Amino acid sequence: MGILAGIGVLLPFPFYYLLWTYPQSWVNLCGKGRDPSKVMALVSHFIKLIQFVSLFSVSSFSWPPPLYFWPVFAFGQFLNFRSFYRVYQLLGESGTYYGVRFGKNIPWVREFPFGFIKDPQYVGSIMSLVACLSWIPFQYILLWSLGYLFMIHIESTEDVTTRAKPLS
Numbered sequence: 001m002g003i004l005a006g007i008g009v010l011l012p013f014p015f016y017y018l019l020w021t022y023p024q025s026w027v028n029l030c031g032k033g034r035d036p037s038k039v040m041a042l043v044s045h046f047i048k049l050i051q052f053v054s055l056f057s058v059s060s061f062s063w064p065p066p067l068y069f070w071p072v073f074a075f076g077q078f079l080n081f082r083s084f085y086r087v088y089q090l091l092g093e094s095g096t097y098y099g100v101r102f103g104k105n106i107p108w109v110r111e112f113p114f115g116f117i118k119d120p121q122y123v124g125s126i127m128s129l130v131a132c133l134s135w136i137p138f139q140y141i142l143l144w145s146l147g148y149l150f151m152i153h154i155e156s157t158e159d160v161t162t163r164a165k166p167l168s
Contacts, residue, residue, distance in 0.1 A: 002058065004054070004057075005054040005055070005057050005058045005140060006054075006139070006140065006143055007054070008050050008051055008053065008054025008055075008057075009051055009054050009055060009140050009143045009144050009147070010143055010144075010147055011047050011050055011051055011054075012044065012047045012048065012051055012147070013147040013150060013151060015043065015044070015047060016044075016151055016154075017150075017151070017154055019040060019098055019101065020098065020101060020151075020154055020155060020158075021154070021162070022162075023036075023098065023101040023102050023103075023162065023163060023164035024162075024164040024165065026039075026040070026102065026164070027102050027103065027164040027165075027166065027167060028167070031167070032167045035093070035094070036098075036102040036164070037093050037094040037096075037097040037098060037099045037102060037104070038093055038097075040097040040098060041093055041096070041097045044097065051144075054140075055136060055140060055144070058136065058137055058140055059132075059135050059136050060135060061135050062134070062135070065131075065134055065135070066134050068131070069131045069132070069134065072127050072128075072130060072131035073127070073128050073131035073132070075124070075127060076123075076124040076125065076126070076127030076128035076129075076130075076131060077124065077128055078124065079113055079117065079120045079121065079123055079124025079127065080120075080121050080124030080125050080128060081124075082112070082113055082120070082124075083113055083114065083120040083121040083124065084096065084121050086109065086111060087109055090107075090109055090111075091106055091107065091109065094106060095107075095109075100163065101158075101163055101164060102163075102164045102166070103163055103164045103165050103166040104166070118152075119152050119155075122148045122149075122151065122152050125148060126145045126148055126149075129141045129144055129145055130145070
């Protein structure tokens with residue numbers, strides 16, 4: 001189960017990398033009349049489900065968690081949900097799921113936590129994972145965190161000339 005769980009934990013990152021790096025291919029694959037951000041959201045939710053099932057398959061839960069769990073997990077989830085849902089509320093699905101890479105005009109969000117913490121959703125997710133170290137073996141937390149760090153790096157180096165052109 002270990003190798004399969006590792007693959008499951010890493011599964012989203014090649015998908016995100018390909019969409020970020022080759023957005024026109026994704027727009028073309030989605031075709032006319034289909035919103036590439038919406039399709040990305042649907043695929044991402046399915047992959048995220050596989051990722052969580054993979055993580056749970058190697059987890060061993062005990063109660064109560066260590067004291068460090070509560071503040072680290074709570075702040076991580078605060079950043080994660082505050083950034084994800086705030087962007088979703090302000091910009092919708094296209095603002096959340098690479099709409100700018102798919103050729104959409106998406107304004108930049110500067111409200112908290114974005115103006116204060118670089119990549120708050122990724123930082124919050126990594127904090128939440130680290131909080132779960134007493135339940136989840138270190139190597140899976142490390143793999144998932146490295147995936148987030150990889151995407152932070154990839155998404156910080158956008159070449160605007162590679163943005164997709166919407167299909168007309």
